[in-house]
Amino acid sequence: MSEKAGKRESGTAVRSSASRTDVGPVAPTRLAASPLDTGRLRVDFPILDRRIRGKRLVYLDNAATTQKPRAVIDAVSHFYTHENANIHRGVHHLSDRATVAYDEVRQKTARFLNARSPREVVFTRGTTDSINLVAQSYGRAFLTAGDEILITGMEHHSNIVPWQLLCEQTGAVLRAVPLNSAGELELEQFAHLLNERTRLVAVVHLSNALGTINPVKHLIGLAHVRNIPVLIDGAQSAPHLPLDVQELDCDFLAFSGHKLFGPTGVGVLYGRESLLERMPPCQGGGGMIETVTLERSSWAPIPAKFEAGTPMIAQAIGLGAAIDYVSQVGLPAIAAWEKILLDYATHLCNRIDGVRIIGTAQDKAAVLSFVLDGVHPHDVGTILDYDGIAVRAGHHCAQPVMRHFGVPATVRASFAFYNTKEEVEVLADSLVRVRRIFG
Amino acid sequence: MGSLATLYQDLILDHNRAPQNYRSMENANRRVEGNNPLCGDKLTLWLRMEGDRIRDVSFQGSGCAISRASASLMTAAVKGKTRQEAEDLFQRFRRMVTGSLDPSEAQSLGKLVALAGVSGYPIRVKCASLSWHALKAALDQSDGVVSTE
Numbered sequence: 001m002s003e004k005a006g007k008r009e010s011g012t013a014v015r016s017s018a019s020r021t022d023v024g025p026v027a028p029t030r031l032a033a034s035p036l037d038t039g040r041l042r043v044d045f046p047i048l049d050r051r052i053r054g055k056r057l058v059y060l061d062n063a064a065t066t067q068k069p070r071a072v073i074d075a076v077s078h079f080y081t082h083e084n085a086n087i088h089r090g091v092h093h094l095s096d097r098a099t100v101a102y103d104e105v106r107q108k109t110a111r112f113l114n115a116r117s118p119r120e121v122v123f124t125r126g127t128t129d130s131i132n133l134v135a136q137s138y139g140r141a142f143l144t145a146g147d148e149i150l151i152t153g154m155e156h157h158s159n160i161v162p163w164q165l166l167c168e169q170t171g172a173v174l175r176a177v178p179l180n181s182a183g184e185l186e187l188e189q190f191a192h193l194l195n196e197r198t199r200l201v202a203v204v205h206l207s208n209a210l211g212t213i214n215p216v217k218h219l220i221g222l223a224h225v226r227n228i229p230v231l232i233d234g235a236q237s238a239p240h241l242p243l244d245v246q247e248l249d250c251d252f253l254a255f256s257g258h259k260l261f262g263p264t265g266v267g268v269l270y271g272r273e274s275l276l277e278r279m280p281p282c283q284g285g286g287g288m289i290e291t292v293t294l295e296r297s298s299w300a301p302i303p304a305k306f307e308a309g310t311p312m313i314a315q316a317i318g319l320g321a322a323i324d325y326v327s328q329v330g331l332p333a334i335a336a337w338e339k340i341l342l343d344y345a346t347h348l349c350n351r352i353d354g355v356r357i358i359g360t361a362q363d364k365a366a367v368l369s370f371v372l373d374g375v376h377p378h379d380v381g382t383i384l385d386y387d388g389i390a391v392r393a394g395h396h397c398a399q400p401v402m403r404h405f406g407v408p409a410t411v412r413a414s415f416a417f418y419n420t421k422e423e424v425e426v427l428a429d430s431l432v433r434v435r436r437i438f439g
Numbered sequence: 440m441g442s443l444a445t446l447y448q449d450l451i452l453d454h455n456r457a458p459q460n461y462r463s464m465e466n467a468n469r470r471v472e473g474n475n476p477l478c479g480d481k482l483t484l485w486l487r488m489e490g491d492r493i494r495d496v497s498f499q500g501s502g503c504a505i506s507r508a509s510a511s512l513m514t515a516a517v518k519g520k521t522r523q524e525a526e527d528l529f530q531r532f533r534r535m536v537t538g539s540l541d542p543s544e545a546q547s548l549g550k551l552v553a554l555a556g557v558s559g560y561p562i563r564v565k566c567a568s569l570s571w572h573a574l575k576a577a578l579d580q581s582d583g584v585v586s587t588e
């Protein structure tokens with residue numbers, strides 16, 4: 001691809017999403033306070049026109065995965081239609097272009113995160129894959145028996161289980177910062193649990209089960225006083241909050257393309273260059289080597305060292321289009337609009353008899369988790385589905401959170417910038433109907 | 440496509456609110472735990488077998504309305520039946536919730552037909568079947584844990 005194609009794809013996004021701006025595509029980021037023109041933006045998402053059981057789809061399961069704008073769908077389709085080739089392998093024209101396009105996405109991702117260099121951006125299959133990479137590479141190389149890894153009580157299973165596996169392999173010990181009744185971290189406990197044995201901290205930025213935004217910059221500062229590296233699970237923050245790895249000063253940050261309006265199968269691990277340099281590869285194969293003899297091999301420089309085999313080229317190109325799209329809409333504007341939606345949804349739900357909101361942190365975004373007195377979340381989910389509303393009912397891959405709140409599951413409505421206040425009202429009306437059915 | 444009214448019938452809502460045979464059993468000779476790991480539903484089933492016959496059956500647990508009502512209706516349906524009769528009923532029940540029941544068989548299911556609406560919601564079939572899987576395990580062996588996965 002393709003500079004030309006790249007421009008064209010992002011051109012599509014500009015035309016359809018942000019034709020309201022005549023001051024250039026980056027302007028919306030500066031207009032943080034103004035609500036988004038969701039009516040305009042929704043046109044970019046073909047699936048939002050779908051009907052479910054005769055009702056217009058109200059998609060409120062964005063924390064599970066987000067819908068894709070036309071620009072992303074077209075970028076992937078364009079790549080397969082016109083540009084498909086393997087990268088780093090051919091002298092021929094198409095291979096050359098695919099290589100350039102793939103590397104351009106890396107640069108774009110580095111800019112999106114404000115990384116110092118594209119060398120700090122490793123492409124992975126997603127957040128889960130990124131965290132496992134750190135556990136198996138950094139963790140196995142530098143942790144030994146008795147060392148401690150500190151996580152929190154609100155982690156997604158993908159930021160718990162990789163560390164448990166590492167602990168089994170190395171004899172390291174996993175500790176977790178407890179939560180208070182609002183679903184916030186007990187900050188004194190965090191400071192208390194950091195000690196001379198702590199070798200790594202891994203914390204979710206925005207909880208997918210509660211919506212809590214953790215004060216990660218503060219936590220990173222505390223850990224760095226003791227020279228402990230910090231991994232941020234940015235799966236939920238990437239689509240909702242502006243991210244700046246230099247400002248946060250995090251050592252690793254993981255996110256998934258599919259939660260950022262991009263394709264499944266691609267994600268990112270940001271890693272501080274000095275750490276990535278020291279880490280051994282954890283998968284071997286093509287693309288990650290410098291020279292191979294039958295006896296031994298030497299590794300390619302970062303980030304290729306961590307990308308064995310043919311990568312997810314088309315998906316990465318789709319991710320590039322998604323990053324362009326999101327950047328044009330502007331994360332400050334997205335965050336501001338989603339705050340309005342969340343406050344409105346909270347207000348309406350609090351008026352419904354028997355609704356108990358799970359997760360009432362001061363600092364919260366995009367996620368409304370709740371239970372309805374006397375009605376199991378799955379029954380709520382089925383009845384909402386009947387009204388065309390897609391929510392998640394379950395433990396949200398965060399069973400320790402459910403245990404903390406003493407519930408087996410919750411109903412979770414999670415928002416994206418294309419959601420509207422009318423959709424929030426449809427949700428509230430449907431919950432009233434659930435109440436009526438169950439008496 | 441199932442309609443809401445067929446899924447959440449009054450009979451189901453009543454059994455959800457006030458399930459029958461919802462108690463533990465002191466003199467049970469079989470006890471099985473059922474789990475639906477996907478949604479966290481849990482159920483304990485007690486049986487008192489006398490020879491080949493289910494003398495008493497009871498359950499407790501947490502789950503959605505479909506799984507509670509189904510467990511309640513199941514206990515009422517199999518109490519007093521022989522093992523073979525209960526297993527035959529399970530086969531027909533399974534055909535009903537997966538939408539492959541011969542209409543002529545519907546009558547023999549009695550009140551269990553209230554759960555026929557589940558066939559319009561494939562992901563809820565597991566909810567309706569959990570207690571039956573636990574029953575089958577209890578009939579097959581002695582004690583243990585079963586899972587819908």
Ligand SMILES: Cc1ncc(COP(=O)(O)O)c(C=O)c1O
Pocket residue numbers: 063064125126127128129156158159204206207208233235236256397
């Ligand atoms: C907070 C958080 N972390 C990690 C993940 C895992 O992401 P993925 O399944 O894309 O690897 C999720 C996805 O649900 C999440 O919400």
